[in-house]
Amino acid sequence: MTxxxxxxxxxxxxxxxxxQLLSAQVGTVSGFIYDQTSGIxxxxxxxxxKSTSRxxxxxQDGYYILFLSPGKYLIVYSIVGxxxxxxxxxxRENENINLNVYLVPxxxxxxxxxxxxxxxxxxxxxxxxxxxxxxxxxxxxxxxFDLLKTLPSxxxxxxxxxxxxxxxxxxxxxxxxxxxxxxxxxxxxxSWGIISVFNSKMVKSVELIKGGFDATYGDRTSSxxxxxxxxxxxxxxxxSGNVSLVSFSGVAEGPTINNGSxxxxxxxxxxxxxxxxxxxxxxxxFDFNFKIAQPVSKNSTINISSFIARDRLVEEGDLRxxxxxxxxxxxxxxxxxxxxxxxxxxSSFGLTRDFTGENNPDYLDIFGSxxxxxxxxxxxxxxNEIGLELKKLDLDQWLSFSKTIFEGIEKGxxxxxxxxxYFQNELRVNKFFVFAWF
Numbered sequence: 001m002t003x004x005x006x007x008x009x010x011x012x013x014x015x016x017x018x019x020q021l022l023s024a025q026v027g028t029v030s031g032f033i034y035d036q037t038s039g040i041x042x043x044x045x046x047x048x049x050k051s052t053s054r055x056x057x058x059x060q061d062g063y064y065i066l067f068l069s070p071g072k073y074l075i076v077y078s079i080v081g082x083x084x085x086x087x088x089x090x091x092r093e094n095e096n097i098n099l100n101v102y103l104v105p106x107x108x109x110x111x112x113x114x115x116x117x118x119x120x121x122x123x124x125x126x127x128x129x130x131x132x133x134x135x136x137x138x139x140x141x142x143x144x145f146d147l148l149k150t151l152p153s154x155x156x157x158x159x160x161x162x163x164x165x166x167x168x169x170x171x172x173x174x175x176x177x178x179x180x181x182x183x184x185x186x187x188x189x190x191s192w193g194i195i196s197v198f199n200s201k202m203v204k205s206v207e208l209i210k211g212g213f214d215a216t217y218g219d220r221t222s223s224x225x226x227x228x229x230x231x232x233x234x235x236x237x238x239x240s241g242n243v244s245l246v247s248f249s250g251v252a253e254g255p256t257i258n259n260g261s262x263x264x265x266x267x268x269x270x271x272x273x274x275x276x277x278x279x280x281x282x283x284x285x286f287d288f289n290f291k292i293a294q295p296v297s298k299n300s301t302i303n304i305s306s307f308i309a310r311d312r313l314v315e316e317g318d319l320r321x322x323x324x325x326x327x328x329x330x331x332x333x334x335x336x337x338x339x340x341x342x343x344x345x346x347s348s349f350g351l352t353r354d355f356t357g358e359n360n361p362d363y364l365d366i367f368g369s370x371x372x373x374x375x376x377x378x379x380x381x382x383x384n385e386i387g388l389e390l391k392k393l394d395l396d397q398w399l400s401f402s403k404t405i406f407e408g409i410e411k412g413x414x415x416x417x418x419x420x421x422y423f424q425n426e427l428r429v430n431k432f433f434v435f436a437w438f
Contacts, residue, residue: 027091030065030336036102039234143244163193171222186349197309204230215422232263260294
């Protein structure tokens with residue numbers, strides 16, 4: 001095993017060295033793309049060089065990089081919902097230009113469009129990206145915009161009985177890996193699956209990968225749902241609220257020092273506050289989101305995010321379940337070609353039920369913690385990535401059985417450790433992508 005790991009390390013370093021040598025004669029244009037109104041980084045923005053076939057897209061942090069030979073170029077930035085922006089640059093040999101841009105929000109009015117169906121001979125994309133404004137275009141369910149209910153509109157994604165549990169590419173919901181800001185979430189359901197635990201006002205984008213996963217995501221067999229929460233407004237303090245048929249919610253956000261931001265979101269049902277228990281069961285759900293993005297220096301940022309979701313039913317007993325997530329992420333831009341990412345997170349799911357009133361409730365707890373280190377190296381035709389993850393998973397349960405049926409107590413605690421290492425190379429050949437990982 002040690003010999004195999006050594007071979008992987010040698011291959012990874014050799015690949016990175018070759019790409020660095022090959023890139024010695026070109027220059028780079030790199031930077032971050034922001035919303036001019038709020039200062040929030042914009043992900044998946046199209047960036048290309050006019051009159052050429054060269055281009056890229058910003059990542060989830062709004063970062064982009066272009067590799068160009070010496071010369072004069074016109075770079076175009078565009079994304080739906082924003083005005084198109086063009087920037088002229090002059091590249092010299094081995095020059096690195098830092099170019100941060102701000103896009104102006106824009107609404108587009110078009111004439112009537114007639115759509116005619118044509119045979120589709122293209123393959124369905126393996127990756128689908130849904131942004132927050134697209135989530136709110138789907139008709140709400142009980143007045144709630146639910147991001148997971150937008151995904152069944154895509155091929156290969158099925159929901160059953162109005163549940164937020166998704167069956168993707170023929171797999172079971174347990175086969176889906178669901179991440180919030182890179183942290184695995186063990187439970188995604190409010191109200192027994194009728195509504196998901198994700199507040200759409202806090203979501204920046206959702207990435208659905210239906211197959212051909214990168215090595216980053218491990219060994220899941222069905223799909224990866226990668227949810228990125230948005231950053232707060234960097235220019236001013238603002239707040240908004242909403243009341244639906246089942247809940248009320250609110251979001252507050254604003255700037256911090258040194259161009260940082262914070263954002264808080266809450267949501268809660270209100271029927272238990274309006275009606276006594278003799279009219280309706282005493283049930284409610286609640287969720288809370290918090291995120292702070294704070295630049296530490298010109299090239300580094302710390303992101304702290306937290307997410308709590310709770311359900312409780314009091315009806316001839318007490319039933320409670322919920323999810324807690326907290327994540328810390330440090331991003332360092334060493335140079336335009338290298339990004340280092342160090343993350344630590346805690347994620348838990350707990351269920352407690354007490355129908356005896358003897359203060360001896362049954363419970364089930366799942367607690368996971370991990371440390372991740374990742375380095376990305378960019379080259380004009382490829383992206384190299386090395387990652388290491390150490391994860392600890394605790395399972396704890398206590399189940400006591402009614403004496404009217406049979407007598408006994410089942411108790412158990414298990415602890416699992418996972419150590420993961422991967423090296424991945426993404427190579428672009430014309431219009432096709434070839435992925436290789438080990």
